Amino acid sequence: TRLSTKSPRRRSTKSKSLMMRGSATHANLNERNLSKISYILSQLSHDELETAARASYEYLKAPFPPQRNHYARRIVQRYLDSKKGKVDLALEKVKKTLKFRRDMKIDDLITAFDHCNENDGADMPETAVQLEKHLSNKQYFVQGRDNEGRSTLFFIPRLVNGHDNEWTIKEAIYSIERAIACSRAKDQTINAVVDFSGFSMTKHSPPVEIGKQFLTTLRSHYAGQIHHIYLTDTPFSFSLLWNVFYPFVGTSTREKIKFINGARTKERELLQIYDAEEVPAWLISGGKNNRPLDVNEYLHELSFDQTFNEQIL
16 A cells, blocks of 8 residues: 655645735735725815715714724725725715715704703704604614614604605604614614504505605615615515515615514514514514603603613613
8 A cells, every 4th residue: 555645744834825825815905995995085075084984973973083084984995895896986976975965964864962962941953853753653763783783773664644755765864874873783784674564555655756765865875784674564565565666776785675474484584683682572572672662762862872772781
């Protein structure tokens, strides 16, 4: 029998060499990525950089100019990822999103209740008045986190009481921004749960133009911010609505949507990523996060980056 003359040490050296090459490749990719981010940041004006940084609630609540680029790069990274590293496309999307944030006055939405909370009895700004009016139906709220720290945005269409061309979109944006601010996940993404129980096509479905505007906003300006969207207990009539709006749902968003109907399916899907303490019993049997939403507390007493019924340690 011929014995192998190959040296184990030589094989080990080869493995180490491959590992070193892999590390070098990873380092080169990181270097190229940083170079792309730096280039895009260099193409933004001072005001655009500030708007980009303020897209992070952490910077918005305590602006520190020396850290502006550090926070601005987050939004740049998201669009580089969504555009698969294509710099020109990412830069175009970043600029459009920054313009959108200025035009929609998103900073004003986020900080609408700040001065109200600081000064008891002070007259509320119109933005706060309108948000409180529209959110008082309790159709949107942020409550609970998954096992990775992603906050949960709940939307309950049956509680919608009419639609407004301006504030139907703005209440949704406020709620998405709040969920993002509440996320503790490393990737800063969120989950959304849309509860279709009791939904009526005639009473609760939005006008087509408002629905299209919302889905276009989600696709164009919140790239990479959604982890999963759970559509629960969808009625048969929902298929008609889905056929209308499906073309306006971004491709990457479609991949994140899960239809979960029935108690067993919801329990099987959601308990993979949630503890029972983080979800309500109306969603999962045995859920323990059951305190009814107090809109006044939610808007006026809690910080924007706190979920409702959050346990502060």
